[in-house]
Amino acid sequence: MSAPTYDLGKLHGGLRLPAQKSAATAMPFQKVPVPSQLVLPIAQHVGDPSHPIVGIGERVLKGQLIAEADGTLSAPVHASSSGKVIAIEPWPVSRRNGDNAPCIIIECDGEDRHIERAEVPPVYDSLPPDVLLTQILQGGIVGLGGAVFPTAQKLMQAVTCELNYLILNGVECEPYISCDDVLMREYTREIVGGAQILLHALNLDIAYIVVESDKPEAIHKLADEMAEVGDERLVLKQVPTIYPSGGEDQLVQLVTNLEVPSGGLPTDVGCLVQNVATSAAIYEWVFKHEPLISRMVTVTGDGVAQPMNVVARLGTTVADIINFVGGYTDRAEQLIIGGPMTGKTVTTDRVPLVKATNCILVLSEDPALGPEMPCIRCGECAEVCPIQLLPQQLFWYACADDEAKIRSYGLTDCIECGCCDLVCPSHIPLTFDFRMAKARIREMADEKARAERARLRFEARNERLQNEQDGRDDELAQQKETAKRAGAETIAMIIKRSDKDRGKR
Amino acid sequence: MGTAIITIAVIALLAGLALSFANRSLPANESEIVEKINDLLPQTQCGQCGYPGCRPYAAAIADDGAGINLCPPGGDETVRRLADLLGTAVIPLDKELAPGRSVAIIDESLCIGCTHCRGACPVDAIVGAHQLMHTIIESECTGCELCIAPCPVDCISMRSLA
Numbered sequence: 001m002s003a004p005t006y007d008l009g010k011l012h013g014g015l016r017l018p019a020q021k022s023a024a025t026a027m028p029f030q031k032v033p034v035p036s037q038l039v040l041p042i043a044q045h046v047g048d049p050s051h052p053i054v055g056i057g058e059r060v061l062k063g064q065l066i067a068e069a070d071g072t073l074s075a076p077v078h079a080s081s082s083g084k085v086i087a088i089e090p091w092p093v094s095r096r097n098g099d100n101a102p103c104i105i106i107e108c109d110g111e112d113r114h115i116e117r118a119e120v121p122p123v124y125d126s127l128p129p130d131v132l133l134t135q136i137l138q139g140g141i142v143g144l145g146g147a148v149f150p151t152a153q154k155l156m157q158a159v160t161c162e163l164n165y166l167i168l169n170g171v172e173c174e175p176y177i178s179c180d181d182v183l184m185r186e187y188t189r190e191i192v193g194g195a196q197i198l199l200h201a202l203n204l205d206i207a208y209i210v211v212e213s214d215k216p217e218a219i220h221k222l223a224d225e226m227a228e229v230g231d232e233r234l235v236l237k238q239v240p241t242i243y244p245s246g247g248e249d250q251l252v253q254l255v256t257n258l259e260v261p262s263g264g265l266p267t268d269v270g271c272l273v274q275n276v277a278t279s280a281a282i283y284e285w286v287f288k289h290e291p292l293i294s295r296m297v298t299v300t301g302d303g304v305a306q307p308m309n310v311v312a313r314l315g316t317t318v319a320d321i322i323n324f325v326g327g328y329t330d331r332a333e334q335l336i337i338g339g340p341m342t343g344k345t346v347t348t349d350r351v352p353l354v355k356a357t358n359c360i361l362v363l364s365e366d367p368a369l370g371p372e373m374p375c376i377r378c379g380e381c382a383e384v385c386p387i388q389l390l391p392q393q394l395f396w397y398a399c400a401d402d403e404a405k406i407r408s409y410g411l412t413d414c415i416e417c418g419c420c421d422l423v424c425p426s427h428i429p430l431t432f433d434f435r436m437a438k439a440r441i442r443e444m445a446d447e448k449a450r451a452e453r454a455r456l457r458f459e460a461r462n463e464r465l466q467n468e469q470d471g472r473d474d475e476l477a478q479q480k481e482t483a484k485r486a487g488a489e490t491i492a493m494i495i496k497r498s499d500k501d502r503g504k505r
Numbered sequence: 506m507g508t509a510i511i512t513i514a515v516i517a518l519l520a521g522l523a524l525s526f527a528n529r530s531l532p533a534n535e536s537e538i539v540e541k542i543n544d545l546l547p548q549t550q551c552g553q554c555g556y557p558g559c560r561p562y563a564a565a566i567a568d569d570g571a572g573i574n575l576c577p578p579g580g581d582e583t584v585r586r587l588a589d590l591l592g593t594a595v596i597p598l599d600k601e602l603a604p605g606r607s608v609a610i611i612d613e614s615l616c617i618g619c620t621h622c623r624g625a626c627p628v629d630a631i632v633g634a635h636q637l638m639h640t641i642i643e644s645e646c647t648g649c650e651l652c653i654a655p656c657p658v659d660c661i662s663m664r665s666l667a
Contacts, residue, residue: 447547450548450647451546451548452548453645454548454549454550454628454645454647455543455548455559455560457628457629457630457645458548458550458558458559458560458627458628459560460629461627461628461629462558
C-alpha cells in the first residue's frame with residue numbers, strides 16, 4: 001500500500017464536531033428493495049428542470065431515459081426500475097424553496113427489467129475527451145456531494161480553463177453522514193476507475209484523492225486499490241477532521257494552499273473538485289452503461305431503529321427507506337434531509353430520495369439551543385468562519401437590510417456551513433438570517449433589472465410615438481404645401497368633383 | 506482687538522467668496538438628480554402619481570417639489586429611499602396598494618381584438634393585431650393597470666404573482 005501524504009495548506013476557523021458516525025458505519029451497506037412506487041422529480045439538479053419525454057400510462061424499463069436535459073444547465077432523469085408511468089404531478093420534495101415540485105410517478109412492476117444496454121467498449125482511452133464529456137452528460141450524472149451541479153457541464157467549463165489538479169473529495173466532514181465513507185470502502189475500484197476516466201477527459205496528470213483522518217478503513221482500502229492499479233497520477237491525501245473542510249473551496253485551500261477568489265470557482269486556481277461518489281457514478285456509466293438511478297445514503301439518528309448506510313433507487317420515498325431500516329423509534333421527533341448543519345427539516349416522509357440526498361437524519365429533539373439573545377460582539381463567529389467573513393457585522397447589516405454593506409462584507413461568499421450558529425453564545429440563528437438576506441439581495445437585484453427593462457421599454461415606446469407623430473406632422477405640412485402651390489381654383493375644382501362623385505353614389 | 510476684528514473679517518470674506526464661487530461654478534446637476542430619483546422609482550409607468558410616467562414624476566419631485574409619497578407601486582420602501590436621497594422626512598404613502606407583484610392577464614376567449622389596451626400599455630407589453638386576439642407578455646408587464654379601463658369588454662384582470 002502507498003502511504004497517504006500530509007503536506008497541507010491552512011484552513012481558517014472551522015470546528016471539530018462530534019462525528020456521530022459509528023452507528024451507521026458498523027455494518028456494510030444494505031440494498032433497499034424496489035419499492036411499489038417511484039417518485040422522480042424532474043429537477044434533481046441545479047439549473048433548468050429536465051423535460052419529461054414519457055406519457056402517462058407508458059411502460060418504462062430500468063435505466064430508460066424519462067426526462068431529457070432541457071436548457072444549457074440541466075441533467076436528464078432515468079427510470080430507476082421498470083413499471084408504468086401513472087402520473088406527472090406536483091409531489092412534496094425536500095428543497096430550499098417551495099414544498100412541491102413536478103415529479104414523474106412510476107408504479108413498479110417488480111420485475112426490475114433493464115433497458116437493453118448498448119454494447120459499450122470497456123476502453124475509454126481511445127475516445128476523444130469531448131465525446132467522453134457528451135457521454136457523461138447523457139448519464140444524468142450530477143455532483144453527488146450535495147450541490148447536484150450537472151457534472152458534464154462542470155467538466156465542460158473546466159476544460160476551457162487552465163487546470164493543474166483533479167481533486168476527488170472524500171472528505172465527509174458533517175456529523176452523522178457516512179455514505180461516502182462506506183462508498184470508499186466498498187466501491188474502491190469504481191472510485192479509482194472514475195478518477196482515471198476524469199483524468200483522461202480533462203487531460204490532467206495529477207489527481208488527489210482526499211480523505212479525512214477519521215476514516216482509516218477507507219484510506220486503507222483506497223491505498224491498497226491504488227497500489228494494485230499502479231497509476232502514478234493518483235495521489236492519496238489525508239486531511240485532519242475539521243468541519244467544513246469538505247466544502248469545495250475549503251478543500252482546494254487545504255490540498256493546494258491556494259485560495260479560491262471571492263465569487264470565483266476552483267478552476268480559477270487550476271483545480272477541479274469532484275465528489276468520490278460522482279467519480280464512482282461516472283465509472284458505472286462509462287463502463288457498465290448504468291445511468292445514475294441509485295445512490296448511497298446514510299439513514300441515521302436516534303430516531304431510527306437501525307442506523308445504517310443503504311443503496312436505494314432514486315425516487316424511493318423516505319418512508320420506504322425508513323421502513324427498510326426498521327422504522328422510527330419512539331423518540332423520533334424531526335426528520336432532516338441532509339446533515340444536521342446544512343440539511344433541511346421536512347414535515348413529511350413522503351419526499352423521495354433524489355440525487356442530492358446524502359443523508360436521512362431522524363433526531364429525537366430539536367437541536368435549537370435556546371432563546372435568541374442580543375449580539376454581545378464577542379467575535380467567536382469570526383474566529384470560526386472558514387471564509388474569514390465577519391458574521392457579527394454581516395448580521396448587523398442583514399438586520400438593517402443594507403444591501404451595499406452586505407455585499408461589501410462578502411455575504412455572497414458565505415457557504416452557509418453553520419459554524420457561526422454553533423459557537424454563538426447568544427444563540428442567534430446567523431446562517432438562517434444570512435440565507436434570508438441572500439434571498440432578499442437576489443430579489444432586489446431581480447426587481448432592479450425588471451425596473452431597468454421597463455424603463456428602457458417605456459423610453460423606446462415614447463421615442464417611437466414621438467417619431468410617428470413627427471412623421472404625421474411632416475406629411476400634413478407637405479400636403480398643405482402642395483395645396484398652396486396648386487392654388488385656390490384647382491382646390492375648388494377638386495372639391496366640386498368629389499361632391500359630384502358622392503352624389504352619384 | 507483691532508487685529509482680531511480684521512482677522513475674523515478676512516476669514517468671513519474668504520469663506521463668503523469660496524461659498525459664492527462654489528455656488529456658481531459647482532451647481533447641483535439638475536438632470537443628475539432627476540436621474541437618481543428615477544433610478545429609485547419602480548418604473549411601472551402607471552401614472553398613479555398623477556404624472557405621465559416615472560421620469561416625469563422624478564422631474565416633478567426635483568423641480569416642482571412634488572411629494573415623495575405619491576408612488577403606490579414603490580410602497581413605503583421607495584418613500585424611505587427617496588427620503589434618504591433627498592434628506593427629507595419619511596412620510597406615509599398617499600394611498601396604499603396591495604403588496605406583491607401582480608400582472609395583467611387577458612381572458613383571451615372574450616377579447617375582440619380592439620387594440621385599445623395595446624395603445625394604453627406604457628411598456629409595450631401587449632401584443633395583438635386588429636380583430637385578432639391579444640395577449641400580455643408576462644415578463645414585461647409592470648402591473649400598472651392602465652390597460653384595464655380602456656377594454657370595452659372587461660376581459661383584462663390583475664393576477665397576483667406572489
